[in-house]
Amino acid sequence: MDVFWHRRDLRVADNRGLTTATEDAPAIPVFVFDDEVLEHAGPPRVRYMLDALERLRASYQTLESDLLVGQGDPRTLIPSIAAEVGADRVVWNEDYSGLARERDAEVRLALDESGVARESVHDAIFHQPGSITTNAGDPYSVYTYFWKKWRDREKPAPYPTPDADSLADAATLESVAEAIPEVTVGELPSLSALGFEDPAADVVSAGPEAARERLTTFCEDAIYRYDEDRDYPVRSATSRLSTDLKFGTIGIREVYAATAEAREGVGGERDESVESFQSQLAWREFYTHVLRFNPHVVTENYKEYEHDIEWRDDPDELAAWKEGRTGYPIVDAGMRQLKQEAYMHNRVRMIVASFLTKDLLCDWRHGYAHFREYLSDHDTANDNGGWQWAASTGTDAQPYFRIFNPMTQGERYDPDAEYITQYVPELEGVTANTIHDWHEMSEMERERVAPDYPAPIVDHSERREMALAMFEAARGDD
């Protein structure tokens, strides 16, 4: 018998590790609530994860099996479970963050000591770290070159769902749960038992069925206007699959296969649009590779500057940003979408991140920590990549003087201020032109049209100059 250890792959379909584990012998599926991982989690993600686990268990039940659920340290629990069932092998899918890799190395060691074979496979991404490199064999630091190679590599088809015969029966799982006190059959702790409050946000529905529905709906229509519409937050032109991909409730091969099918027989702009979506999947893999080879980026700048960047870090300005009351409408709308939906549109993520780092001159680590707490799709690699890109400390090929103007960004990507007024009710009924001119209006005018909405907390042009000076000092420019 093999043990299959679920982590960020909460599904039975298109799961490479599960296919590997069920190849020669029936497998016993296990999930462990790891205290160390939970320390870094936020309520929206734990909510999604518990719901996804509920559905994972149901999938196993329809296959006449069940899910073993443990709580504690996988370094001891996984070897105990393996010993209890006399496992030939423990199998899992790779996780690429530094914390996960350290833990997995220790689990490997413990299994080696107890003489149980173990195997980990690459599942979450198509092309494993180290497989797409420069001609000199180094990992890419520039996305464009990475993308070209990623695009041209063959993409494997989805793995099949295992059948009932390839899984341990429920009675076998019961006997393990009876023998190990930290393990139950499928019993999931409540959010509060795990130390989390109910999230205030409306978290996206969890599990493979919901993910598949999002994928199907996206591939019917929005994928063909993705290239043109993806930057406009009100146009609903993106897939909303990020939380599903983070928890692996849908496999990357299944996602890609659906996009490849959508591409068949279409030409011109529709074809380009599908490719544009596929290139976002490549960004996800690019940042995974960056994190794998640079685990320090979680806390340190990816890019080296001559001197430390002297961030300003004003606590009141940071609080105004977090609460969505900076007086820059598109920024405030984004920050409020985050709190309401545990999600924010990509264009707006770029705008709020640029605003925090380049207008408030606040260290990207504060923004990253806030996103980590509130996003349901927080993913160390993507979140960190996004923040460091915006802060000019990351892999961006553009230099530090890429500074978004929050007013023109709002005007360009939300011309009718529909997104803004959806999340900033104080501006309801105010014309789009007035909203986009908010920074130029007199105090009296602002008071007249929207008395409850704040004046801009900083002057963008002044702050832009300060940001340039801050980066030039860090570069050691005269």
Ligand SMILES: Cc1cc2nc3c(=O)[nH]c(=O)nc-3n(C[C@H](O)[C@H](O)[C@H](O)COP(=O)(O)OP(=O)(O)OC[C@H]3O[C@@H](n4cnc5c(N)ncnc54)[C@H](O)[C@@H]3O)c2cc1C
């Ligand atoms: C400051 C900042 C923080 C971010 N934090 C995260 C995060 O924690 N988790 C996360 O998944 N994405 C993050 N992103 C990337 C991007 O904003 C989200 O992936 C996207 O908005 C999710 O919506 P979607 O699923 O509808 O995306 P779609 O546009 O439909 O894209 C499909 C998938 O491709 C991947 N993807 C898309 N854009 C990117 C990107 N720029 N970088 C990496 N992967 C991408 C995601 O898995 C996404 O689900 C961040 C971006 C920025 C600028």
